Amino acid sequence: MTATTTVVSSKMLAERAHLTRNRAFGIAFIVIALAIYGLFANDVKPEQISTFGLNQGAVPAAERLPDWVIPSYGTTMLLAAASAAIGAYQLVRGFGRATSVMLGLVALFFIFAFLTWATRDQSINLAGMLKTMVSRAVPLSLGALSGILCERAGVVNIAIEGMMLSGAMVAALVGSVSHNLWIGLLAAMLISGLLAFVHAVLSIKYKVDQIISGTVINIFSAGITSFISSKFLQVYQELNTPGTFKAYPLPGLSKIPFLGGIFFDANIFVYGAYVLLVVVHIGLFYTRWGLRVRAVGEHPQAADTLGINVFRTRYINVVLGGLMAGFAGAYFTLGSVGRFDELMTAGRGYIGLAAMIFGKWTPFGAAGASLIFGFAESLQGKLAILKVPIPSQFLLMAPYVATMIALAGLIGRATPPAADGQPYEKQ
Amino acid sequence: MPPILELHGITKRFPGVLANDHIDLTLQQGEILALLGENGAGKSTLMNVLYGLYQPDEGEIIVKEKKITVHSPNDAIAAGVGMVHQHFMLVPVLTVTENVMLGVESLIGGVFLDRKTAASRIREISQQYGLEVNPDTYIKDLPVGIQQRVEIIKLLYRHADILIFDEPTAVLTPQEADELFKVMRSLVQQGKSIIFITHKLREVLAVADRINVLRLGQVVGAADPQTATENELASLMVGRAVELKVHKLAATPGAEVLRVSDLRVFDDRENLAVDGVSFEVRAGEILGVAGVQGNGQTELVEALTGLRASLSGQLAIEGHEITRASPRQIVELGVAHIPEDRQRDGLVLNYPITDNMVLNTYYRPPFARGVVMQHLAVEKAATERVQQFDVRTPGIQTSAGSLSGGNQQKVIVARELSRPIKLLIAAQPTRGLDVGSIEYIHSRIIAKRKEGCAVLVVSTELDEVLALSDRIAVMYRGRVVATVDSAHATKEYLGLLMAGVSPDSIKPPEKGEEATAVF
């Protein structure tokens, strides 16, 4: 029995694949549009309004921005229509390379429609939410930066969680003992750098599987921080009250209406994150150091034959990643609650890794992903206030589900550096 | 004139093997010296010592009359020695400029990359030596021949005077190889000196000024390409008078066993690797598929054995359609597959010989009853086959990874040829093996043919294809450009076909050319 043969050229096949992708996205957009209509617009009475506060914290009357009031029904319908329009265009023509951007846009529409629906006849402080988003995103993006530094050189670092946790504890302890926040911060970075060095030795010198050596650091950190916390920090309160870094409004920039209060009135961790993002980006793509790091991460043997010391490059990058993770860890204590609680990082290190993958191993991509995750967290807090009938535990699951979606490549294939995770053997 | 490079007494030991045994070598300025030897003779090791990737246990290196110690490639580069590796040392996601300047970057302000300066220097070199390339392209978008040019530019960018080429034609067609030889001549004319490592006699006679032959870590002879013959060189390489002919009777082909009709297959990058291939193989005959690596042979074999889905076309074994069949179904139809990459696909190196011997038959009686494996039966079969196929091993529980390449391949051959088969597909069956193993495996393949099995041999070694095949199909860019009787085929004819020259524009060879065996 013979099957029918079809003569198919590769061009035709590629086009066919493209069409299916276009169709899939187009249908997805329309489904989202229908969801906006069905879940949100439908549940809103025409006379309801949503109020978004635009002022963060206490603002003198002169600079006070009026609340942003929008008709709930009109807005949600508009968003549904816009999404449907985008979906239709996608089905007919397709956006080509801009499809991912459109996906982001439609997702944004959905989220805003959700907010509008949730705040019908109520009000929430949008500025406050965005400010929380930024502060929640800080440890994630710093963690992602740490991951980028390591993985761009070819070393998988799953120990960011453990390094952050140790950094947090040491920051609190040393900060309390020395009564100096800066010394606490420095100590945090040093201890994480040390842990990173151990990870580097295990995985580079002893060629231990990098996931195992990372897990070792995590278990060890969890153990020793909880140990010291139980034995000392909870018993002697004076060892666990380091205080926190105060917010410092940037002159000029913090006066920008709405955005100024969110982005430019924060503590050094936030500013540090901005600076480090730019520095790492420029470093990786515009300097000699960055070129060598990327070569080592993609094709270490090529770098070796050109006289670049692969091992030294990896050691240095992993330790730098550790310093970064220490900085991130200090945020939890010295930049946020002002004391150490056991296991307070709660998986943020892993989410930082997800942000790194989401952001395709680039600093700004990771920052964008961190903002999205941060937004999810800040959203969860507000929704309880708005009496949205979804149990809060489900909203808390959102970042984790989002991570899995990102990893599944629904945002496009993410390719790590080619030599990521492979110990280098000199031939 | 004193030589530009001298190696005295270079010795390098690895655990269990003396790779270089007190080797002396001289290179005159402006000459091309060929280092000839079979796989494992020590040529690459010697050059790696010279380039600083290995440290010699004894011996000295003298460049331009000065003794130097080379601790790393940096030292070699500083002394003016450069190496074009067999497997390119290029980072695919970086541009030509970035790859060339890696390690000797031009900088702005001591920190920032100066791509413009580097790119213009690359263009200069490009023009001077006839190595056309666009500095801003990404390596992954360049064809193999151009990538090799980038490798050469890398060396010239660093002012190398002594260039080492390690098996440079492994991935080139004969025509591309001739282009390369032209470039080498040009380099030498402009004052460079070249060492050229190869195991291919034809190339050595084509381009070298002098030849040194290595065997088992020692220099066993020097030769003059003007006067040496292939047979003489082959004997030096192997150490005995080499039988250059494989004895086989004329084929008596029977019924058709494998039919391939208009097959199209994508490769990993979604390019069309196999573009409308059709052929048949009959019982009792050997069809050889010749071609330079990368013209679709790998994907063809993968499609035939069920390891890769085909786009369109039909495959049939004795009339049974196998176009969409799984590897297991194909095996059950009586097909044996000796894979191209024995360590990656053909064996589990951590497993003992016993497990490897039943790797694709473990689920059938007598090796299993239902889901329960019968270890006694497995061990019995393994013992028998190890003896039958002359596998040198301390025991059947030895892990496959501890065996030599030749013995590993013998385990695979033993496994595949011990069950009743109608079709044998052998892909690069003797790649990287020593002479003894090569002869053995060839004799086994011929024996199967005598038994009436249909055989498909896919090999990039033209000599192997010529020696074994009754008919030869040449693949170029995914198509079979010609199918000839091996009696009517010469290396030159096949080489031209492999390079894409249309069969109509070649004068067919005269009958009477003998096939020559590989060593």
Add this chain to the structure above:
Amino acid sequence: MTQAVSAKSSLNWQKFLQPLVIPALSIFTALIVGSLVIALTDLTVLEALKNFFTAPGAAFSASVKAIATAYGSLFEGSLGNPAQIIAALQSGESKALANAFYPIFDSLVTATPYIFAGLAVAVGFRCGLFNIGAEGQLYMGAIFSVWVGFTFKGLSPWVHIPFALLAGALGGALWAFVPAILKAKTGAHEVINTIMMNYIAFRLSEWLLSDKGPLKRPDSANPISPFIEKSAELPRFFPDPIRFHLGFFIALGVALFVYWFLFKTTLGFELRTVGANPNAAKYAGMSITRNLVIAMCLSGGLAGLAGANEVLGLNHNLALSFSSGYGFDSIALALLGKSHPLGVVLAALLFGTLRSGATRMQNVAKIPTDIISIIQALIIAFIAAPAIIRSLYRLKGAGEGEGTIFTRGWGK
């Protein structure tokens, strides 16, 4: 000529002991480092160190005292007090016997979930999978089995117990199925996905046991489920306070099954081959996807059984954070046991003993139980990098088969 194939070698003591050397030394070294941590965080020792130059011996003797108290109570907590045991045996009185033997039986009780969880991770490793999700799968197993436990009334224990156990295994297997299918179809690395599933499982169980949650016991203020029916409880063998129950034997039986499955069946052969060399597995006609999913689901099911075991055998209900860190501990177990069921059982007995004793160590010597995590991390490090132990103790060269599973980056 081929050499004669050597006859099966007789039991060679050296061959038997050789693979135990590194694990034994790893444990020993880890305990030494642990003792350093204990000493240096002991207040008496720290005080004595302040006066180091005036009375150097004081620091040393204080350290020894701290370490001895710590490990002494660890020993007593895990295996019992020898004097007490002898006295009880002499008196023959049941209450005294119960108290004297309580520690050792309780170590077995603590070891039981470790056996299940260690097997879970080991099966994953055998297929090249890194299942860090044992914790979440354990929770799901507990949830499923507790629901079966308190929902069905009037069943015979012969029916109810297997039913509840199977439910637990199903819960864990389902939870592992998601990362498994994601890996098989999209190549997404199971490390992050299983960790994410863990956190989702925690939140899910929080909701299930919250005030309006479906699993909450109606007449209690705490986030706790109803008690399971008596017919679902795993029987105990000894009077209170000894909690030793059938679960231990079930665990041993399961370990035996896993051994048989991995090494004596075609399915196990396929699974191990996919883990050892996926390319060769494909060549051999094995389905990578199918084996990955089977391995993960089997792994999840085993972890689910760990949760079911705790619910049905120990607590008889489900409360929040009823389990503490089994997920990561079981990674250490699988590594220590070289992913072999026998090794896992032995390692689980060791860890269970340590954990069990740690509670007493915390009560008596005031050492937080987290010290066990520290010791575990060190054990994993030493096992994974045997070269460290070798250079510390001046041992000779690498044995074969020391490589553990080599996973690659983020999903190739």
